[in-house]
Amino acid sequence: xxxxxxxxxxxxxxxxxxxxxxxxxxxxxxxxxxxxxxxxxxxxxxxxxxxxxxxxxxxxxxxxxxxxxxxxxxxxxxxxxxxxxxxxxxxxxxxxxxxxxxxxxxxxxxxxxxxxxxxxxxxxxxxxxxxxxxxxxxxxxxxxxxxxxxxxxxxxxxxxxxxxxxxxxxxxxxxxxxxxxxxxxxxxxxxxxxxxxxxxxxxxxxxxxxxxxxxxxxxxxxxxxxxxxxxxxxxxxxxxxxxxxxxxxxxxxxxxxxxxxxxxxxxxxxxxxxxxxxxxxxxxxxxxxxxxxxxxxxxxxxxxxxxxxxxxxxxxxxxxxxxxxxxxxxxxxxxxxxxxxxxxxxxxxxxxxxxxxxxxxxxxxxxxxxxxxxxxxxxxxxxxxxxxxxxxxxxxxxxxxxxxxxxxxxxxxxxxxxxxxxxxxxxxxxxxxxxxxxxxxxxxxxxxxxxxxxxxxxxxxxxxxxxxxxxxxxxxxxxxxxxxxxxxxxxxxxxxxxxxxxxxxxxxxxxxxxxxxxxxxxxxxxxxxxxxxxxxxxxxxxxxxxxxxxxxxxxxxxxxxxxxxxxxxxxxxxxxxxxxxxxxxxxxxxxxxxxxxxxxxxxxxxx
Amino acid sequence: xxxxxxxxxxxxxxxxxxxxxxxxxxxxxxxxxxxxxxxxxxxxxxxxxxxxxxxxxxxxxxxxxxxxxxxxxxxxxxxxxxxxxxxxxxxxxxxxxxxxxxxxxxxxxxxxxxxxxxxxxxxxxxxxxxxxxxxxxxxxxxxxxxxxxxxxxxxxxxxxxxxxxxxxxxxxxxxxxxxxxxxxxxxxxxxxxxxxxxxxxxxxxxxxxxxxxxxxxxxxxxxxxxxxxxxxxxxxxxxxxxxxxxxxxxxxxxxxxxxxxxxxxxxxxxxxxxxxxxxxxxxxxxxxxxxxxxxxxxxxxxxxxxxxxxxxxxxxxxxxxxxxxxxxxxxxxxxxxxxxxxxxxxxxxxxxxx
Numbered sequence: 001x002x003x004x005x006x007x008x009x010x011x012x013x014x015x016x017x018x019x020x021x022x023x024x025x026x027x028x029x030x031x032x033x034x035x036x037x038x039x040x041x042x043x044x045x046x047x048x049x050x051x052x053x054x055x056x057x058x059x060x061x062x063x064x065x066x067x068x069x070x071x072x073x074x075x076x077x078x079x080x081x082x083x084x085x086x087x088x089x090x091x092x093x094x095x096x097x098x099x100x101x102x103x104x105x106x107x108x109x110x111x112x113x114x115x116x117x118x119x120x121x122x123x124x125x126x127x128x129x130x131x132x133x134x135x136x137x138x139x140x141x142x143x144x145x146x147x148x149x150x151x152x153x154x155x156x157x158x159x160x161x162x163x164x165x166x167x168x169x170x171x172x173x174x175x176x177x178x179x180x181x182x183x184x185x186x187x188x189x190x191x192x193x194x195x196x197x198x199x200x201x202x203x204x205x206x207x208x209x210x211x212x213x214x215x216x217x218x219x220x221x222x223x224x225x226x227x228x229x230x231x232x233x234x235x236x237x238x239x240x241x242x243x244x245x246x247x248x249x250x251x252x253x254x255x256x257x258x259x260x261x262x263x264x265x266x267x268x269x270x271x272x273x274x275x276x277x278x279x280x281x282x283x284x285x286x287x288x289x290x291x292x293x294x295x296x297x298x299x300x301x302x303x304x305x306x307x308x309x310x311x312x313x314x315x316x317x318x319x320x321x322x323x324x325x326x327x328x329x330x331x332x333x334x335x336x337x338x339x340x341x342x343x344x345x346x347x348x349x350x351x352x353x354x355x356x357x358x359x360x361x362x363x364x365x366x367x368x369x370x371x372x373x374x375x376x377x378x379x380x381x382x383x384x385x386x387x388x389x390x391x392x393x394x395x396x397x398x399x400x401x402x403x404x405x406x407x408x409x410x411x412x413x414x415x416x417x418x419x420x421x422x423x424x425x426x427x428x429x430x431x432x433x434x435x436x437x438x439x440x441x442x443x444x445x446x447x448x449x450x451x452x453x454x455x456x457x458x459x460x461x462x463x464x465x466x467x468x469x470x471x472x473x474x475x476x477x478x479x480x481x482x483x484x485x486x487x488x489x490x491x492x493x494x495x496x497x498x499x500x501x502x503x504x505x506x507x508x509x510x511x512x513x514x515x516x517x518x519x520x521x522x523x524x525x526x527x528x529x530x531x532x533x534x535x536x537x538x539x540x541x542x543x544x545x546x547x548x549x550x551x552x553x554x555x556x557x558x559x560x561x562x563x564x565x566x567x568x569x570x571x572x573x574x575x576x577x578x579x580x581x582x583x584x585x586x587x588x589x590x591x592x593x594x595x596x597x598x599x600x601x602x603x604x605x606x607x
Numbered sequence: 608x609x610x611x612x613x614x615x616x617x618x619x620x621x622x623x624x625x626x627x628x629x630x631x632x633x634x635x636x637x638x639x640x641x642x643x644x645x646x647x648x649x650x651x652x653x654x655x656x657x658x659x660x661x662x663x664x665x666x667x668x669x670x671x672x673x674x675x676x677x678x679x680x681x682x683x684x685x686x687x688x689x690x691x692x693x694x695x696x697x698x699x700x701x702x703x704x705x706x707x708x709x710x711x712x713x714x715x716x717x718x719x720x721x722x723x724x725x726x727x728x729x730x731x732x733x734x735x736x737x738x739x740x741x742x743x744x745x746x747x748x749x750x751x752x753x754x755x756x757x758x759x760x761x762x763x764x765x766x767x768x769x770x771x772x773x774x775x776x777x778x779x780x781x782x783x784x785x786x787x788x789x790x791x792x793x794x795x796x797x798x799x800x801x802x803x804x805x806x807x808x809x810x811x812x813x814x815x816x817x818x819x820x821x822x823x824x825x826x827x828x829x830x831x832x833x834x835x836x837x838x839x840x841x842x843x844x845x846x847x848x849x850x851x852x853x854x855x856x857x858x859x860x861x862x863x864x865x866x867x868x869x870x871x872x873x874x875x876x877x878x879x880x881x882x883x884x885x886x887x888x889x890x891x892x893x894x895x896x897x898x899x900x901x902x903x904x905x906x907x908x909x910x911x912x913x914x915x916x917x918x919x920x921x922x923x924x925x926x927x928x929x930x931x932x933x934x935x936x937x938x939x940x941x942x943x944x945x946x947x948x949x950x951x952x953x954x955x956x957x958x959x960x961x
Contacts, residue, residue, distance in 0.1 A: 042825040083610050099897045135950060181842040181896060188842075188896045262645035274860030275797040277777075277808070277840045281800050290843055290858050324718065325726040333736050355845065355855045357863035359764035364755050371747045378743040379736065385710050390727035392720045393652035394644060400932070403715050405656070410707050414700040417747070423692045423761060427852040430845065430892040434958065468626035468635070469645070476654060491673035496849025498892045501900035509849050509888050512676045529617060533624065548633060551694065587726040 021099050029040050041151075041597070043143035044065035044569040049129035050151050050461060051452070052220025055157060056121020057152075057535060060198035063112030068528050072095045075521030077503045091169070099502045100189055103172040106500055107190065110175030111198070113443065114161070115205055118308040120153050122450045123247075126311055127216045127240040128566070129457060132233050133560035136225025136577060141218040145211045152208035156201045171198035176301065179272040179293050183264045186279040190306045196265070199258050209247050216244035225559070227579035231335075232596070234558050234583040235328060240334050242342040249345070250300040259294030264288070291356055305442045306345040309409075310338060310451020313380065316402040318583075320384055320454045320484045322401030322556045324391025325592060327584035330383045337376035341370050343422060344373045354422040363422050370420035377413050381406065396554070397471030398456035404479045405448035411483075412441025415490065430500075433493020436486045441544045444482045451475075454538070459553050463544030463566045470537040475532055481527035485520050492516065557595045640736075644720070644955070652719040659712035670725040678850060679880060682887070682908075683867040686852035688757040695753055699746055727787035728738050730809070762765040765834035772825060773836040774889075775807050776844030776857035779898030783825050783890060787818030787923060792836070800840065804928035807840070810927060826907045827869050827890070828914045846901065847892035855893050870906045876908075 042048060069088075072081065080095035091101035127147065132139055140146045163170040172190025173182045177198065185192040220241045224233070245338040260271040264285075272293045273285035328334060349364040350358060384406050393399060415437040418424050428434065451474070458466050499508045503519075504510045554559040559579070563571050577597040585594040589605055635643030681690045718726075726769070773792055784807055786792045793809055793816025800808035809816045827833050831839040837846050839857040846865065847854045855865040875886045891902035 012848065028936055081610075087884075099900070101895060103852040103894075103899075128730075174897075178843055178894070181894070248645070275840075276859055277797055278842075279799040280802065281799060285843060291861065325720075327728065327730040329729060330731045330736050332731070357858060357861060360758060363762075364758065364800060367754060367758070368751050371751050373742060374747050375744050375942055379740055381707060382739040383736075385707065385714060387731070388711075388714045388718060390729065391714075392726040393716045393718055394720050395648050395655075400651060402654075405709065406711055407708060410704065414704050417700055418693070418696050418749065421692065421696065421758075423754045424696060425755035426758075426761065426854060427686075427689050427832075427849075428692075429854055430847070452684065462680060467632055470625070472647070472651065473628070475623060479658070481757050483665075487666070487668055487675065489670070496847065496852075496890070497679040498847055498890050500894045504899055507888060507890065507903065508882075508884055508886050509678075509890070516673075516676075529621075533621060536625070537619070538630075546636070584730065587610050587728045589728075590725070 006411040045128045052124035059116040068488045070105045071521040071524045075518040093383035099166040104169045107233040109174045118446045123311045137223035140215045141223040149212035156204035159201035163194050166186040168192040169192040206251045213244040225576045229355045230580045235317040239310045243310045248305040254300035298352045303345040308446045314448045315453040316405045319398045319402045324388045325586045326391040329386035337379045340376040354425045398452045400453035400475045401448045408445045431493035432489040466541045474534045477530040484523045629849045652716045656716040659954045683851035685761050685867045689852040769832035769834040776839040779902040781904040791815045817925045820923045827908045829872045832868045837863045842895045844891050844895045845889040845893035872908045
């Protein structure tokens with residue numbers, strides 16, 4: 001990285017106070033902090049980050065809780081659990097989850113985890129928290145839009161919650177909601193009012209994402225402090241930057257797909273419908289294409305998985321560098337590979353559609369482009385490995401989760417090479433192999449990245465530490481459990497066992513996995529309980545955690561640790577610090593670390 | 608009661624863990640930050656290496672335990688090339704998996720913080736980075752090349768002598784139509800569909816339709832290529848053929864095709880698998896509604912002789928439809944249809960009513 005920053009003495013820094021925008025100095029709040037403006041309709045990016053995080057945690061407990069319920073069905077298809085009837089009412093008559101309820105649970109599990117937890121909860125939280133703090137800005141480019149972004153997400157959450165309670169139940173056609181199933185109330189009970197609420201909620205969610213994303217991009221481009229050239233930004237910021245671009249370019253396409261679906265549902269159009277005979281009646285729709293929706297959906301759907309994983313990659317890069325006391329290896333290659341992934345993300349969507357009857361010749365290009373993504377991914381993995389090589393690693397819960405992230409990203413990424421090749425996908429498509437693949441690579445990995453982020457930046461969020469011992473217990477049970485849950489699923493998939501089956505007992509080809517399913521479910525229950533332990537740790541530590549005594553608890557170089565322990569709105573009480581170097585001067589010239597704010601010394605070595 | 612007890616036990620475990628965690632936090636404050644960190648490093652470093660070793664043993668164990676439970680030899684010629692592709696990919700990704708996981712956990716263990724040992728400032732090295740850009744690129748090119756060769760072979764046009772079978776998905780079973788003696792399927796139109804006499808909407812004015820017959824099971828001839836013409840009446844389904852290693856979506860309004868050559872008869876497979884109940888199954892692999900999991904049909908692969916005998920015994924749908932009472936009472940389903948539909952409905956109902 002270039003260190004040719006202009007040398008400024010601290011006296012000179014004072015002149016760039018003009019950079020600070022209208023919030024002025026952080027400690028003299030010029031707006032009244034009532035309860036409402038501080039905690040509810042807050043425009044402070046740090047409070048909005050907390051709002052995203054806590055809403056995300058609540059959704060995560062609900063979404064993962066749903067998986068516990070449907071794993072109960074998969075493990076014990078014949079048993080009855082009276083508590084289920086108390087919980088789900090007529091959806092679990094006699095303590096046995098009905099097929100309708102099973103499909104609703106599966107659908108909501110996917111929707112909630114993919115969108116509400118791993119998109120809003122992960123990127124929403126950390127983009128909000130870290131972008132202004134790490135680029136050296138007092139807040140987002142538009143704090144008001146930022147606030148709206150959260151409240152649109154909140155509205156989306158309300159509508160989705162409401163859909164859980166309507167009489168015909170929530171959407172139940174899978175998180176992808178393929179028409180005609182999702183278009184016709186007669187085809188599935190979940191495609192009645194529940195589907196309208198699902199679409200409304202998702203539309204609100206897209207608005208939230210766009211408001212947030214535009215803000216992140218403009219903040220990163222325009223509001224960096226003096227000296228913070230793009231190439232001096234920590235990798236977290238690069239990751240959030242590409243994430244926001246992906247979201248801004250692909251979410252509108254999803255919205256357009258949803259709007260056409262709404263038209264088909266209520267306005268009598270035939271965008272996706274043709275040649276149908278449903279519930280004993282011939283429908284008049286002709287000329288539509290059910291496949292069109294899949295193209296529109298996956299044009300977001302595939303970038304979406306990178307929207308989920310890029311922020312995790314960014315945070316893991318940062319945490320690994322800090323905890324191994326080494327610069328991230330190959331900073332420019334790391335940025336370049338993020339860029340390559342972001343570009344390729346738009347060019348691979350049809351690999352979800354190899355078996356839809358897609359022209360095989362066209363499919364071949366998607367095979368090529370899909371497997372190409374493995375190259376930047378491989379670069380990232382090797383660079384992380386080299387980052388910890390010859391380091392001096394401190395095993396904080398954050399660094400352990402980062403190591404766990406690299407491990408699961410390797411495991412899940414490699415099976416992507418299987419599925420991206422159409423001649424393997426034609427066998428494994430829509431089997432448990434796919435479930436295993438994407439849960440490991442974007443479910444578990446993204447969660448590990450998120451946990452790393454939470455453990456690492458919790459002191460910045462609340463001025464206290466999370467309990468470390470609980471953190472270690474959380475990490476080890478989750479890592480071991482995640483592998484025990486998802487590893488055997490690869491074998492179920494190799495046997496062709498289809499996903500989204502309520503019961504396998506009538507299938508000669510798949511019923512040999514009864515015992516295995518039981519085993520997996522029991523691990524699921526254990527891992528879920530462990531997550532509750534983490535949630536408890538999170539909320540307990542807000543009030544009772546060990547207090548921070550230093551502003552820079554991890555001895556990190558980045559700007560967020562130059563703010564006070566509990567920064568006010570505006571982040572820095574005085575001037576925004578000026579940046580003189582990249583974010584990764586660890587163990588350079590015999591010094592443990594050199595913060596970004598320290599000017600380059602006269603006899604400092606170059607790299 | 609037992610549920611309540613279970614909750615109580617879980618809560619108790621939580622409380623115990625929490626107390627230990629709180630106590631250990633106090634201890635670490637007393638010991639001083641540095642000492643506590645050293646201890647944490649030692650414990651976690653050990654656990655990382657233990658995880659690596661036990662994990663690799665676990666992978667091996669899992670493989671041994673599952674070996675007999677996955678499908679065995681592919682039952683179609685196309686399936687062989689897919690298995691071959693899986694083998695290549697497994698070897699390549701397997702090698703990378705072991706190397707990278709070993710390096711990851713070994714490095715983490717080896718380079719944990721130790722007194723008097725500083726980290727090595729190593730920000731970049733172009734040579735290394737080029738190496739690990741180029742090697743994966745070459746490896747992936749090889750996989751793409753092999754994969755596409757198989758892909759184009761699998762998706763090529765069916766041979767001229769292939770038999771043709773039409774399979775149509777509906778919630779929640781499969782409608783199977785054979786072209787009859789003339790070898791040609793008659794035309795159909797979805798507005799002709801009625802569940803009583805014409806489940807796929809055949810056009811009775813088309814003479815080609817006169818000998819087409821419907822079946823509950825798909826009968827195929829061993830060693831003879833078959834071309835499936837796949838469609839759907841309502842939502843998107845998917846013809847999943849696990850033993851043949853193939854699948855293809857059934858999309859309303861857009862017919863798709865798939866062809867393959869079965870290698871073993873059902874009887875041969877019973878011997879090969881040692882399972883007297885073995886059947887080839889068609890599973891629906893695309894979420895299609897509440898009965899998705901019960902959308903099953905059976906394929907019988909047999910010799911040409913057996914097949915001819917079976918085919919000769921089938922009555923054409925035209926005959927069945929026109930033998931029905933002139934009034935076309937909607938309550939009287941075509942006899943050929945009845946069993947398949949009923950069993951599916953029963954399974955769905957049975958599972959719903961547990």
